[in-house]
Amino acid sequence: MISKIMEALQLKHFRLKTKLIITYILLTVIPMAILGYITYYQNTKAIEEEVGEYVPRLLKQANKNIENEINELGNLPNLIYNSSDVMAILRTNPYADRSSLLEDQFTIESFLSRTYLGSNNNNILGAFLLSKNRSFISTRVSYEGFNFSDHTFPYGEAHDLGGDTKILLPSQANLSFEGNPPYMLLVKDIVDLDNRKNLGTLFLAVKLTFIEEILEDLDEEDKATMWLMDSQGQIIYHPDQNKIGSYFEEVHDYPLFNGSFRTNNDQDRTLISINQSEKQEWILVHSIPITYLTERTDVVKTVAIIIFIILMIFTTIISIGVAWSVTKPINILGKIMKDVERGNLDVEIPIHSKDEVGILATIFQSMIRRIRELIKKNYHIELRQKDAELYALQSQINPHFMYNTLETIGAAIEDGESDLVVDMVAILGRMLRYSLSNKEKIVPITEEILHIEDYLTLQKFRFEERISFQIHQNKEQKGYLTPKFILQPIIENSIKYGMQKRKSLQLEIQVIHKEDSSILFVIKDNGPGIESKKLIELNQLLEKNPIINRDSGFGITNVHARIVMMYGSEYGITIESKVDEGTAVTIRIPQKIKMQENGE
Secondary structure (H helix, E strand, O other), X not given: OHHHHHHHOOHHHOOHHXXXXXXXXXXXXXXXXXXXXXXXXXXXXXXXXXXXXHHHHHHHHHHHHXXXXXXXXXXXXXXXXXXXXHHHHHHOOOOOOHHHHHHXXXXXXXXXXXXXXXXXXXXXXXXXXXXXXXXXXXXXOOXXXXXXXXXXXXXXXXXXXXXXXXXXXXXXXXXXXXXXXXXXXXXXXXXXXXXXXXXXXXXEEEEOHXXXXXXXXXXXXXXXXXXXXXXXXXXXXXXXXXXXXXXXXXXXXXXXXXXXEEOOOOOOOEEEEEEEOOOOOOEEEEEEEHHHHOHHHHHHHHHHHHHHHHHHHHHHHHHHXXXXXXXXXXXHHHXXXXXXXXXXXXXXXXXXXXXXXXXXHHHHHHHHHHHHHHHHHHHHHHHHHHHHHHHHHHHHHOHHHHHHHHHHHHHHHHOOOHHHHHHHHHHHHHHHHHHHOOXXXXXXXXXXXXHHHXXXXXXXXXXXXXXXXXXXXXXXHXXXXXXXXXXXXXXXXXXXXXXXXXXXXXXXXXXXXXXXXXXXEEEEEOOXXXXXXXXXXXXHHHXXXXXXXXXXXXXXXXXXXXXXXXXXOOOEEEEEEEOOOEEEEEEEEEOOEHHHHHHO
């Protein structure tokens, strides 16, 4: 089934016009589309990589800025050591009466308000000082929670913070302020520097506006979402205040904590950039939709697609026009070829362009003319071949030839030479079979030589010592081909004219293979020869157009005409003769082996 589908998709089954259009699509439309997609993909990838490398560096700097800000805020609790009154109150034991407690509470809370809630510290929402079952609180706005009765932060309990400033989130302190501003608690233990005793714990509630201001500088257009969370995924800061304190579970699936990666959701692809602070181990996350990063690229892509469609339509129209201009003359040529196929060779092709189709039409027109010439030539070759076959057949069934042969056979019977009779009958039968088997016009040289040998053998049975012959052949001639009946007319002429004036006729037949890829049949006799004037006339006759009928009928001219029409003017018969010395007839044919002839 698959092979049939593949076969049906092969271009060889389509018309040329379809092939040209398909070729145009394969060579232009598809490569342009692929090139455009690759260009868009590479540009998008380059933007992602550039942003993915740039944003983590900004996040790292933002983390450092947040750490620096926290470090500065962490120094605020140390301001309490600058007030001797506050330190003296913190060193005292619990009070005996409430008035003293209220007096000290006013002193410390006034200090907290003046020191931490002044105009220079707008980000501080409140200060909470816990010392020896006492609480001193000063806030900028009203608050709820931070209930000490639940023993979250028992009065007077020493909190060993190691001298560092710790940070607590609102969920850890159960504290909320009016308006629910995002904040964090800076926790610092107050230590008596003289005796290294813990005097209490200071809590400063700091708004997270400083984080918001730092992060706003990273994305002025508010296209990205940034949040701050701890290593466990609890959100410390988020533009959506409802998410502050919640847990971001996806953090456990992040492949890295310093760098950038892209989410695999094709519907909402996002570039995530992360940096984790070294000191706090907080994770700052920058999330931006990739569609925003590629907005300008998408505009270019849209414009490119529109231009591509316009160019595709325009070039497709051009390709169809070109295909039509190419296929139309080919269709005309095809119709003319069908007329030629039906046998009408008298056609004219109305295509005169100079392109390949015009050249093809010119060649086809020339081919038709050549076919007409070849048909005419082959017609005459067939006539010559039939003449040769008829000539050979007439020679075999000539009454005189048959009478003389049968008379020789009868004499041999009377003399009791039965073996000779058998040989003569066999030879005569072989000659008749060779003459009557007219299926092949080209025969092996060995068969043609055997036919002549049989003919001369019968003549020698008749004339006995008056005729002798020699045939020189070699192993090289095996497998080579020759036209049929080209030797017998030459041999008959030699016997006919030689026996009239010679008591003893000697014939010599040679088969010579030349280096110029030709084969020579040389027939020599010691006959009376040919007068020079007649020899010139005979050679002039051989040089004339071989298609013209000769009055001489069968004989040498017929053999020469057949060879010239079959192989060309460089082949044929040449005659050399001297009076009273003899004649040499040379027949030149090309070397053709049986395998080549069958393959033609």
